[in-house]
Amino acid sequence: MCEAKTPPPPGTLVVDTGRGGRVAEFRGVAGPYWALRDVRGGVEWEAEPGAVRGADPMERLRAEIARRNARSAEGLL
Template identity: 55%
Template sequence: MRNGASNDQESPHAPAPVPGTLMVDLSQDRVGEFRGEWCGQWSLRPIGGGVEWTVAPEAARPAEPIERLRAELARANRRSRGELL
């Protein structure tokens, strides 16, 4: 017997991360900043701004350190080319 087994079944997905957490959208292989939750979907925004998109919680995971580094580097490169204000 496992204690708390019913708790695993009650939660359809992991709790929402803290706003600002970098997440990987597995359906699009994209890194985005977690912005919030609405109607069971998570809202992610590209690093440094842009149009938000939604992802199902089960199709997202926290970004690994190397993924966070790549996303921040890409943002810095865009900014150095004048693509970001």
């Protein structure tokens, strides 16, 4: 049995390796799963904690650009 991972603080950018390396924002814990949401918005999904890792600096930069582009397109910036 693998060791349980400690969830990061809400809002932390993470990578869901179970979804092809999708970068997401950690939202909280949902039973045995972690709730994640795309940085551009949309519906939350649940991920296995063992399939989630912290985003590296380049992934965080790309995610922030995607978030700003999405907000700009919606007229929120």
